[in-house]
Amino acid sequence: MEISQGSAALAHAGAEPVRPLALAGKIKRAKAVAAITIGNGLEYFEFTSYSFFAIIIGKLYFPATGDIAQLLLVTATFGIGFVARPVGGLLLGAYADRAGRKAAMTLTLQLMALGSAMIVFAPTYAQIGLAAPALIVAARLIQGFALGGEIGASTSLLMEYADDRSRGFYGGLQAVSQNLSALLGALTGLLLTAILTTPSLESWGWRIPFAIGLLMGPLGVFIRRNLHETLDDGPAGAGKQTHGGVIRSVFAQHKKQIVAGILLTMGSTAAIYITLYYIPTYATKILHMSMSAGLAAACVAAAVAAVVAPLAGKLSDRVGRKAVFGAFCMLLVLVIYPAFAIINAHPSLNALLPIIALLSFLTTFIAVPSLVMLPEMFPRPVRVTGMSVVYCVGVSIFGGFAPFFATELMALSGSNLAPSWYVIGCAVIALLSLPLIQDKAGLPLD
Template sequence: MNATSLNSQPNADAHGHTRASRAKAIAAITLGNGLEFFDFTVYSFFATTIGTLFFPVHGALNQLLLAVGSFGVGFIVRPLGGVLIGAFADRAGRKAAMTLTLWLMALGSAMIAFAPTYAQIGLAAPALIVLARLVQGFAVGGEVGASTTMLLEYADDRTRGFYGSWQFVSQGLNVVAGALLGVALSSTLSPEALQSWGWRVPFVIGMLVVPVGVYIRRHLDETLEHAEDVDMAAPVTEAARPLREIFSKHRAALVAGVVTTIGGTAANYIVLFYMSTYAIKILGLPMSVGMSAALVAALVTAACSPFAGILSDRFGRKRVFGYSRVLLVAVIYPAFMMIHAMPTVPTVLAVVAVLGALVAFTAVPNIVMLPELFPQSIRVTGMSIVYCVGVSIFGGFAQFFATWLIKLLDNPLAPAWYLIGCGLVSLLALPLIREPAGRPLD
């Protein structure tokens, strides 16, 4: 089909995408991305059980440290996955890269689902868990850049914030799915059954990402204008070209993007994932309450994300980003004080709901800005590097840092200081970024 016939379709944009095709793309990319993040993040909800079975060290807090530390291990290889899979996406196309990440994510889930425990095979058990997390981290490192870029490339100059917000909606929805499953399992199974086999159920379900994800993404239109046939046997060589361009011509965007990502990713992983563990281990609440807290935070975040994207389209990414992040920094310490002083179910759920809304309004314009910093030929690679570096250190190990600070300072409010520090640092780079809202993407 030629350009004239494409652009003659009703409601078609400059790329020939009709309103209906763009709506289908949002649904396909969001569902597929959510399935992958379900696999990756459900590990967090069962960190206490996994810690007991695979890291039998002395003390419950030490077990938790090792469990959340292994969660963070998956983030170490995110930048590598972002570079290699990002370069593949910038050559072979976004669809090919997202299909590859689906298969890798399913492999990691299978390794965890069927892993023998420490009691069965000794030190090989935690080693297998760590290896599985590395595979999953590598996959997600490439998925985020490819899927976010594809969402923005389906949008026009006035709707990129709204389209890009669905990346964060998909992350929120996967937390909802994981938390609902966690609540169901912890409520219906005995503690013995949950520890024996129940915790494996989410990872078995997560293996379904391959047939479902491949099917729903099969009919997407490729948004890369000049996709090539790339030899997957030499991904490192293929990654060299975009890397040279990024580090020679886009160093300022690279640094600014990483710094702005620090605050949002720290808040995201503390509020959406760590608060459930905090409620169980620090506040002494039942596991079902911890899962419910994660469910409420994720529901609020997913519901608020499209509105955050629309606001960033109307008033600018930087303005929405800046105001919401300052507000989050201001309320995070009082929020932790409140739930520690009144560790009741209504208080915990109300606090995480407020924090979840603030996370949406600060993280959505941030993640939308990242691919807007780079031209199409290196967009996935650039966005992946920026996002993965920031997330790998300050997001993936946020739970470890929070738990370590509690132990070091003997202060249950210590996680709030971590979020405050990350939030303030992330604001420093905002003046270095030109407002991208409303400007042509290419």
């Protein structure tokens, strides 16, 4: 507002510095967007690295008889990291709506670093017995708690920086950071499997990504140090409520938004966690391909998502969030079952990589408008809390435990195509949320 008023005054006086002032504003905003999205990506690198090394972690910390039994233990532990997400979303979201977005995001970075440190230095089951898996579970809970607060605070801040015609595009940038972090994690895994022997990888090499994540915490805090606090720009009461008041307000006044948001999140999160995070394990354990093949598929999925996410956001700005979400949900429902049938009939990289690229493309056009619609549902004084609750509940149940549910479905049915059934079911249910949601593409956020 100050920049636009100053520009108008200078233009009225016949001066020329309007363009430099506008440029300065754009540069300032670009720096802020970079700080928000990069910080979010750093946290996702720490959290998602676990999925790419799930097989090794399972072998070292969760010994079990049989591949399926061990796979169930590992995928359940991956899901445990999501159990704490709703709690983190609720408490850290209320903190962000009371003390500010910046304060909450700084705290989440510090908590993520603590969780990574616990994994880096955790002794194995062979060394300390049952205390070893307990340490891993505790670390995952801490990281899940932190990430539960991060996504709501950072996405809400990003939406509050955007204007009415660009919120979808900005949401796409948030998805870019998350997928680039997943790509970096998968590439790190590929590099380690290429340069290390199996004994070296299992004894210490798998800890390297978590050590990198540990170092990223201070970097993220530094990057975000100069962000403008958008909570101060809201109504006079914003940020003045008590912690409990924020939480009560969300559940008392926004019940419809909570239900709609959780249903909406089901479709995107189930697709993301099956097509990206479960694929390395599925390719290795079910298709009997090499670990590097599974990681290569994850790299392709993350790279495709990172490239098309801004396009998905722009399309939702132009034609509406609900139209994009609904159309691509239906396309995914039609495509995913034959896609899984093909990779099971032809378990090779030539089949796996293009199939995963297609599924990632469709999933991204579902995930981006979904991510943008969530903060648009809630007013500024409770936006972070509201978004965090619905996103984290949806992701925790239908995303974090998606690998576990998919594995259990395979065990019960005897069919390797069961993961596709799970995605189809979640996508169909997600479509039911659309009549409950106002499409705010092109409309004021507040």
